[in-house]
Amino acid sequence: MFDLFDDMPRPDIDWQPAWLADDVARALQTQVVAEVEWKQDVMRTPAGMVAFPRLTAWQGDPEAIYVYSGIRNVPGAWTPAVLELRRAAERASGVTFNSVLINRYRNGVDSMGWHADKERELGPEPVIASVSLGVTRVFQFQHVKTRVVHTLELSHGSLLIMRGLTQREWRHRVPKAPKVLGERINLTFRVITPRDSVV
Ligand SMILES: O=C(O)CCC(=O)C(=O)O
Numbered sequence: 348m349f350d351l352f353d354d355m356p357r358p359d360i361d362w363q364p365a366w367l368a369d370d371v372a373r374a375l376q377t378q379v380v381a382e383v384e385w386k387q388d389v390m391r392t393p394a395g396m397v398a399f400p401r402l403t404a405w406q407g408d409p410e411a412i413y414v415y416s417g418i419r420n421v422p423g424a425w426t427p428a429v430l431e432l433r434r435a436a437e438r439a440s441g442v443t444f445n446s447v448l449i450n451r452y453r454n455g456v457d458s459m460g461w462h463a464d465k466e467r468e469l470g471p472e473p474v475i476a477s478v479s480l481g482v483t484r485v486f487q488f489q490h491v492k493t494r495v496v497h498t499l500e501l502s503h504g505s506l507l508i509m510r511g512l513t514q515r516e517w518r519h520r521v522p523k524a525p526k527v528l529g530e531r532i533n534l535t536f537r538v539i540t541p542r543d544s545v546v
């Protein structure tokens with residue numbers, strides 16, 4: 348993916364495009380869509396309340412509470428297909444996850460803007476395992492200082508592990524792709540240390 352001989356900065360990632368067999372991934376996608384309780388979150392903007400351009404869900408162990416937009420969010424219970432994916436992501440990464448953010452991009456108009464996952468609950472060098480199911484979408488990293496951009500195509504059944512300084516030195520996004528008609532599910536498995544227990 349990267350030119351071996353350039354000296355561009357690069358994120359600390361492990362990218363496995365064909366992590367799950369196609370049919371296994373297809374079956375898990377159908378199960379996840381059906382078993383997850385999807386939410387339409389809204390954000391406050393100067394122009395009023397605006398719907399997020401995607402549906403979301405959080406699942407996790409009961410203690411994996413995180414504060415988001417000033418609200419304490421208690422995760423929903425693990426559902427079977429999500430738990431199966433969590434176990435597989437744990438085997439692949441060697442990390443035990445206690446929560447997952449699930450995003451459902453209904454088509455190419457849905458998206459996620461530039462951000463880094465660096466909430467205090469995630470710790471200084473979080474390992475995040477990102478599983479993609481469904482239609483391929485472009486995913487970009489941008490180096491915060493140099494503005495260098497790396498582009499990946501997150502395909503059906505792929506696994507992207509982000510670790511080390513990736514969240515501190517880079518931001519990432521899923522840009523809008525209006526020509527894409529199909530749906531994509533992304534699950535980012537995380538380790539959350541609740542604020543109360545951070546010393
Ligand atoms: O959908 C994706 O691939 C990215 C999701 C993401 O960045 C996040 O959940 O924080």
Ligand SMILES: [Fe+2]
Binds near residue numbers: 462
């Ligand atoms: Fe993210």
